[in-house]
Amino acid sequence: MTTDEDLRRRAVQLVSLLRRANYAYYILDKPEMSDAEWDRLFRELQQLERAHPELRAADSPTLRIGAEPASALTKHRHRVPMLSLSNAFDDDELAAWELRITKLVPEVAEAGYQLELKIDGAAVNLTYEDGIFTVGATRGNGVVGENITANLRTIPDIPLRLEGTGSPAVMEIRGEIYFPLSNFARLNERRVARGEERFANPRNAAAGSLRQLDPKITRERGLRFFAFHIESDDLPATTTQHEALDQLESWGFRVAPHRRHVASLEEAQKAAAEFEALIPTIDFEADGVVVKVDRLALHEALGAIGGREPRWAIARKFAPEVAVTKLLDIRINVGRTGALNPWAVLEPVEIGGVTVSRATLHNMDLIAAKDIRIGDFVEVTRAGEVIPQVLGPLHERRPADAEPYLPPTTCPACDFPVERPEGEVAHYCPNASCxxxxxxxxxxxxxxxxxxxxxxxxxxxxxxxxxxxxxxxxxxxxxxxxxxxxxxxxxxxxxxxxxxxxxxxxxQPLSRLLFAIGIRHVGAEGAKSLARSFRTIDALMAASEDDTAAVDGIGPTIAQAVASFFAEPKNRGLIERFRACGVTLEETETGTATGSTLIGQTFVLTGTLPNFSRAEAKALIEQAGGRVSPSLSKNTTALVVGESPGSKAEKARSLGVAQLDEAGLLRRIADDT
Ligand SMILES: [Zn+2]
CATH class of the missing domain: 1.10.150.20 (5' to 3' exonuclease, C-terminal subdomain)
Structure with missing residues (x-):
């Protein structure tokens, strides 16, 4: 038996859950809950409040959609509030919607519908005055958003001035900022290479990228824009939504592909299934089809529920690609470079028609940041990624005895102590023979x-x-x-x-071997640079981290990985075994080097040279097969001295290192004897 007290408690709980999820999503940009779960809880609360209006709390999330803007950006009040779509989760709900609106405005059924993919991105509002883009804002709570004009101007498919003529003096263009999946994958690759945390999904990464204080960061992320709505008191000769989309295109906006006009709801239902089948072929995330009454005059007649949900449109959602299941165990797979990759053993669950029983947990930091525990109910998704991934736990369903997960301190395969390079999210087993x-x-x-x-x-x-x-x-x-x-x-x-x-x-040349032995961060290109610069594996092993970092295309991260690889006695032992059985340990390919007079020689540059910049001199030396190091040592071939040399000349003298001026260097490069 469900008592009134049970219902009251559930309402309070739902309000609190949704408020927290809302805060995490809109303010922190750190989602705790999937859309599917949010929608489910929100609908439950809506139904509860509809049946028992006395339970509606003054702070119920049903009173508003969205959240207050964050304080760092200035606020922007939309001229006309931005609406928020209601959802239909199956064909019956879509039919119920048509029934409701036909009762209000009987002509609806004959007007036909316009179908558009529902882009899973971040809604924005662009104000155009006399054809010029003047203000752009996030949706915010629908009435007040954040002014992100400078960021939006960096997005290539937002026109700064409209094409053609005939635009109203003032109008607002609504549309969706989204992350192309290819750009998103590249962004994550770059982040991982820099030792930063991966973004969990394209939508939140797009929202976060838009709200950057520095527009340059927004620009680098590679966001795109689709327009879908014109808000204006005096529209040009546009009487239907499908004409409005044509109009947007003629003004220079992009409109999402695959839009379609249909005559009846039955056709709309059929088309929705076809749209869903398109998902694997498009380079962005879409989570449904928006069904709009095509005739604009009827929009006004139908109005909006509570001033926020339009009656003339509804989102027919696709089957969610997120599922909730139990995390049975966390296991660790040791990768080729020794990275410890945690993965989840799951109670089998169906996601988008595929049974999933394991998923990646990416890295230990993610587990810690989200506090994922064995025994938790977790959200798992396949959206946008081939390998299923765990999004995070449902904290309210956590078993009382679940304990925080502790990463292993030794390698699960070989018991070597685990290493964790500073600034990287991954843990590593340093044992090359693991x-x-x-x-x-x-x-x-x-x-x-x-x-x-x-x-x-x-x-x-x-x-x-x-x-x-x-x-x-x-x-x-x-x-x-x-x-x-x-x-x-x-x-x-x-x-x-x-x-x-x-x-x-x-x-095989040294560059191949350096790539083959699997030094962390050293790819085929990095191995070539190292081999070209150091020529022998002994020179590379003897080099300081600074010397290695100074090589073109290397930098501190790779240099550190190289140093720690060769610091490991097992790895040095492996090189000696190669040597003993006659493996080539020097570079036999000259690569792009055009000369060879400086092979095996190391130079340090100091002071201002008369004819060459530092970078030009470095390039000259490298083209001749030599190397430039930032610091002097006994192994330095010569110090190249320009004007105002500083303390290096002194040091070179004390180390007994030869000194050359620019002319001396050029003679050496030219010397073919
Ligand atoms: Zn190991």
Missing amino acids: PGRLLEAITHFASRGALDIRGLGNQRVMQLHEAGLIADVGDLYALTPDRLQALEGFGEKAASQLVDAIAASKT
Whole structure:
């Protein structure tokens, strides 16, 4: 039996949950709840309040949609309030909507409907005066938003001046700012490379990007805009929504693709399913189809509920791509570079027609930031990402005995103490021979971009490992045809072919080897830069972090990773094993270097040179195969001295390092003897 007291308590709880989620979403830009869950709770509260009006609290989120603007940006009052769509979650609800509005305005049924994809981004309002973009604002609470004009001006598809003529003296254009999924993926890649936290989803990243105080940051993010509504007292000769969209396009706006005009609700229902099937083909997130009464005159006749939800439009939502399920366990997978990747074991749940039982948790920081615990009910999504991901826990459903998750201090595969480089979100196992890293590491070592050992793919690597023939990449060079022939699937020919291929890999240049051994952050390009600059692995191992960081295209993050890789005795041991079996440990490809007179020589620049800038001199030295270091050491070949040299000349003298002027350097570069 549900008592009045139960209902009252539920209403209070819903208000509190929704208020907190609203705050997290709109003010903090850190969502705690999915739209699907929010919609569900909001509808429950709406229904409760409808049935028991006395339960409606003075601060109920149903009284308003949205939140107060954040204080850092100035406020902007919309000339006409920005409405917020009500939702239909299935065809029956869509039919019920038509029934409701037809009762109010019977002509609706004959007017036809305009269908548009519902973009999952951030709604904005753009004011145009005499065809010039003057003010842009976020939606805010629908009445007052934040002035983000400077940020919006950086978005390429918002016209600063309208094309053509015939625009009203003053009007507001409503539309959606969104993140193209390709831009979003690139942004996250950049963030991960810089050791920053990934953005959880494109919509919140778009909202956060819009509210930056520095418009440059907004511009770099790569946001885009679709227009969908004209708000004006004196529209040009536009009588329907589909004409309004054409008008927007003629003014230079982009309108979301796949819009369609249909004659009846039945057609709209059919079309909604077709729109849903388009989702995998579009480069942005859309969570439904907006069904609008096409004739604009009827919009006025229908009006809005409570002044905020228009009766003339409704969002037919797609099936949610977010599900709630129980987090059974957190496990850790050790990647090729030793990164510890936490993943979730889930009670199987269906998301968008696919059963999901595991999902990524990205990194330990995310688990800590969201306080995800084993035993929690968590939200899981597949939207925008191929691999399912855990969004976060439902705190109100947490079991009493759930304890905070503690990241491991030792590698789960080899027990080595875990490392956590400063400024990075990932934890690492530093052990190059870690069995957890092994299979992936060997496969990478043999892969095409690395040492290119034909016939040594993932399956073979696994087979050799299981047979006890290889424990790390160094063991590859000890393989003999005899040993391989004892294995299933290896005839005499295949065995000797593989051994030959492995032997041939010994002559690959140093750049390939540096990429192959899997130093964190060192990709194929970085390995080339290092090899070109240092020429031998001994020079690289002896180099200071500063020296390495000074190489073009390297920088402090890679330099630190290189230093910590070679600081590990196991890794140094691996290099010695390579040396013992004749693997090439020097660069044999000259790459783009045009000269070779300075190969193996290191220079330090000081003072102002008469004819070259610092950067030009550095480029000259590097083109001749030499290297420029920021600091002097005994290994420095020469100090290149310009005017006002400072203390370096003194230091060079005390170290016994030769000194050259610009002319001396040029002579050395030109010297071909
Ligand atoms: Zn390990």
